[in-house]
Amino acid sequence: MKNLILFFTRYYYFFLFLFLELLAFLILYQNNNYQQTKIVNASNQITGSVLESFSTVQEYFHLKATNDQLARENAALRNHMRTSFFILPEKENPVSDTAFKQKYKFLVAEVVNATSHKRNNFFTLNRGASSGIQSGMGVIAPSGVVGIVKDVSENFCTVMSVLHDKVAIPVIMPRYRETGILKWDGSDNRFGHVPNIPTHLDLKTRDTILTSPSSSIFPSGVLVGTIEEITQVQGNTFNNLKVRFSTDLKNLTHVYVVNYLFKSEQDNLESKSIYGQ
Amino acid sequence: MVNKIISNLFRFVGLTLLQVLILDNIEISGYINPYIYILFIALLPLETPDWLVLVLGFGLGMTIDLFSGTPGMHTSATLLGAFSRKFLLKYLEPRDGYSSVETPDLKNMGIRWFLVYTGLLFLIHHLCLFYVEMFRFSEFFRTFFRAISSLFFTLLFTFLGQLLINAWKRK
Numbered sequence: 091m092k093n094l095i096l097f098f099t100r101y102y103y104f105f106l107f108l109f110l111e112l113l114a115f116l117i118l119y120q121n122n123n124y125q126q127t128k129i130v131n132a133s134n135q136i137t138g139s140v141l142e143s144f145s146t147v148q149e150y151f152h153l154k155a156t157n158d159q160l161a162r163e164n165a166a167l168r169n170h171m172r173t174s175f176f177i178l179p180e181k182e183n184p185v186s187d188t189a190f191k192q193k194y195k196f197l198v199a200e201v202v203n204a205t206s207h208k209r210n211n212f213f214t215l216n217r218g219a220s221s222g223i224q225s226g227m228g229v230i231a232p233s234g235v236v237g238i239v240k241d242v243s244e245n246f247c248t249v250m251s252v253l254h255d256k257v258a259i260p261v262i263m264p265r266y267r268e269t270g271i272l273k274w275d276g277s278d279n280r281f282g283h284v285p286n287i288p289t290h291l292d293l294k295t296r297d298t299i300l301t302s303p304s305s306s307i308f309p310s311g312v313l314v315g316t317i318e319e320i321t322q323v324q325g326n327t328f329n330n331l332k333v334r335f336s337t338d339l340k341n342l343t344h345v346y347v348v349n350y351l352f353k354s355e356q357d358n359l360e361s362k363s364i365y366g367q
Numbered sequence: 368m369v370n371k372i373i374s375n376l377f378r379f380v381g382l383t384l385l386q387v388l389i390l391d392n393i394e395i396s397g398y399i400n401p402y403i404y405i406l407f408i409a410l411l412p413l414e415t416p417d418w419l420v421l422v423l424g425f426g427l428g429m430t431i432d433l434f435s436g437t438p439g440m441h442t443s444a445t446l447l448g449a450f451s452r453k454f455l456l457k458y459l460e461p462r463d464g465y466s467s468v469e470t471p472d473l474k475n476m477g478i479r480w481f482l483v484y485t486g487l488l489f490l491i492h493h494l495c496l497f498y499v500e501m502f503r504f505s506e507f508f509r510t511f512f513r514a515i516s517s518l519f520f521t522l523l524f525t526f527l528g529q530l531l532i533n534a535w536k537r538k
Contacts (some may be wrong), residue, residue, distance in 0.1 A: 103417045107450040110425045114446055117432075118439025118499070137433050144388050205435070207394045207486070209500050212436050248436055276506070 136142045138202065138246040142216055145202040152343045159344075165254045194309050195349040197221060199229075202246070206279050210252040211238060217347060218245040228307040228348040234336035235259060235314050236345050238307060247347075251339060253279050260302040261314050261333075266291050269302050272314060272333060279339060281318060285330040291329075293320055299333050306353055369487045371412055371469075379427065382407050387434035390524075399513065401520040403440075403528075404431055405492045408449050409485055412470050417453055424449025437500075444496035453492050459484055473529040485525055486518075 098105060149156075199221075203214040219225050219242050228250050229236040237251040250257050252274060259272045263283060268291055270284040287293070297317045303310035319332040386404040392397055394400065394521030414520065416421075432438050442473040456471065465471075498504075507523045 101419070103453070106418055106421050107446065110421055111443060111446050113452075114425070114428070114439045114440070118443060141387075141434070147425035203434075205391065207400055208437075212438075214436070221535070277509070 096328070138214060138216075138243070141214060142246075145200070145214075149200075149343065152341065155341070156343050159160040160188065160231055165367060166232075193364075194353055195351060196346040197349065199247075199345055199347055201342050204251075204340075204342060206251070206253060210255050211251040211279075212240070213249040213251055213342070213345070215247050215249060215345065215347070218243050218247050220244055222349065223247050223347055223350075226307065227346050228305075228309075230308065230312055230348060231337050231342055231345045233313065233338070235308060235312055236337060236339070236342065236361050239347065249345075252282060253339060254266065259308070259314065260305045261299050262310075263287075263291070263293065263297060263301040264291075264300055265297065266309075269304065270331070272299070280334060282315065282322060282333045282335060284333055285328070287329045287331055289322060289327050289329050293317060293329070295319065295332070299331075306350060306356055308348060309350075373391055375407075375411065378407055378410065379423075383427070383430050383434075386431060391435060392480055395520060399516045399520060401517060401523050401524050402493065402496065403521055404526075405445060405448055405489060405521075408445065408452060409488050410470055410472055412454075413456070413465055413468060419480060421446065422450050427530070437534055440499050441496065443499055444492050447495045448488055448492035452488060455484060473526070474533050481529075482522075482526075485522060489518055489525075490514075513515070 177317070197217060198213040199217040201213050202216050203212075207212045212231070213228075213236070215223075223239060223242050225239055225242055227239045229239060235252060237249040238257055240248045240250045252259060252272075252276070255276070257274070261272045262269050268287060270287055272282045272284050274282050284299070295317050299314045299317065300309040301310055301312040301314060309330060313336045315333040316337045317331050318334040321330050321332070322328075323330060382404045386402065390401050404427060407427055408420065411420060411423065424445045425442060428442030431441040435441070445451060458466075461480070468475045471481070471484060476484070487528070493514040494511075497510050497517070501510050
C-alpha cells in the first residue's frame with residue numbers, strides 16, 4: 091500500500107495529465123453523439139452574450155451589404171403582393187382563402203458568431219427557445235440554404251452550417267426531377283458535392299440545384315447552388331457534381347429559421363408506419 | 368508574486384478574447400487559422416508548479432471550447448501542450464541553467480531559443496488539435512498541411528506580438 095501511494099505521488103504529473111486528458115476526450119465523445127451536450131455549448135448564455143455584444147460592433151461593417159440585400163428582397167416580395175397580380179374573372183377561378191393553411195413560418199434571426207474554415211462549421215443565432223426555435227429546424231438565407239439548428243438555449247441557438255460533416259441535404263435537379271444528396275467534403279467552403287448522379291442525364295454547368303420536396307426540414311425548391319463541374323467516376327456510370335453554394339457562408343448577417351408547422355404530424359405518422367404496428 | 372499572478376491573468380483574458388473575437392474570424396487562403404492562445408502556456412513563469420500548468424491548460428482549452436462550440440477539442444490539445452512543456456524546458460535547458468530567468472520569453476531567452484521552444488510546443492498542440500478535429504486519418508496529408516501552415520502563422524503572430532510588447536516596454 092505504501093509503495094503504491096509512493097508510486098502515485100512520484101508520477102503524479104503523468105497521472106494528473108492522463109486523468110484530465112481522459113476527461114477531455116470524454117467531453118469530446120459526448121459531443122459527437124448528436125444533440126447530447128447541453129452544458130458546454132456556444133449557445134450558452136454567458137458566451138452567447140459576449141459574442142452578441144461583439145457582433146453589434148461588427149454589424150456596422152456589413153451595413154451597406156445588408157441594406158442592398160434587404161432592398162433586393164423587398165423588391166422580390168413586392169412581386170408577390172396582391173397588387174402586383176392581375177385579378178382573373180371570379181367566375182372561372184373561384185379563390186377562397188380558407189383553401190390555404192399556413193405550412194411554413196419564417197422567423198428572422200441575426201448571426202452573432204460564425205465559422206467557415208473549420209472541418210465542422212457552426213453559426214450562433216440570437217433566437218432561442220423563447221422565440222419558439224426547436225432543434226432540427228432548417229435555416230435559410232435570402233440567397234439559399236444555410237444549415238440546420240443543433241442546440242437551443244433560452245435566447246440563442248447553434249446551427250450546423252452546410253459546411254458540416256453531419257449535414258446532408260436532399261436536393262433535386264429541377265430539369266430532370268433527379269434527386270441526390272449534397273454534402274461538404276471539408277476542403278473549399280465555396281463548393282459542395284453531390285455524388286452518384288446517373289451519366290445519361292444531360293446536365294450542364296450552371297444548372298441550378300434546389301432542395302428536394304422529400305425534405306421535411308426545408309421548404310421544397312429553395313435554392314442550394316449551381317453546378318460548377320461534372321466529373322465522371324472512373325469505371326462507373328455515375329457522375330459526381332461539384333456545386334457552388336448560392337449563399338456566401340462567410341458573410342452572413344441575417345437568416346431565416348424555417349418552422350415547418352406539420353413536421354411533428356408528418357414525423358409521427360411516418361414513424362408509426364415504419365416502426366409501429 | 369501577486370504582480371506575476373495579475374499579469375498572467377491579464378494575458379489569459381487578453382489572449383482568449385484575441386483568439387475568439389478576432390483570430391477565429393480571420394481566414395487566410397481558405398482554411399488556415401492561427402491559434403495563438405497556446406502562447407499563454409508557453410509564457411507561464413518557470414516556477415509555476417507542474418500540476419498548476421496542467422490545470423491551467425485544461426481551463427484555457429475549456430474556455431476556448433466554450434466560445435467556439437467544440438467541447439473537448441481545444442481542451443485535449445492544450446492539455447497535451449501543457450504536459451509537454453515540462454519536458455521541452457528540460458530538453459532545451461541552457462548549459463548554465465535558467466539561473467535568473469523568470470519567464471521563458473523572447474527578451475530573456477533570445478530569438479533562437481524562443482523560436483525552437485515555441486515552434487516545438489505549438490507543433491505538438493497544432494498537430495493534436497487538427498487531428499482531433501478530423502478524428503480520422505483518411506485525409507492524413509491534407510490535415511498535416513493545414514496544421515503546419517497554421518503553425519507558421521501562429522509563430523508569425525507570436526513573434527510580432529513579442530517584438531511589439533518589448534518595444535512598448537522599452538519606451
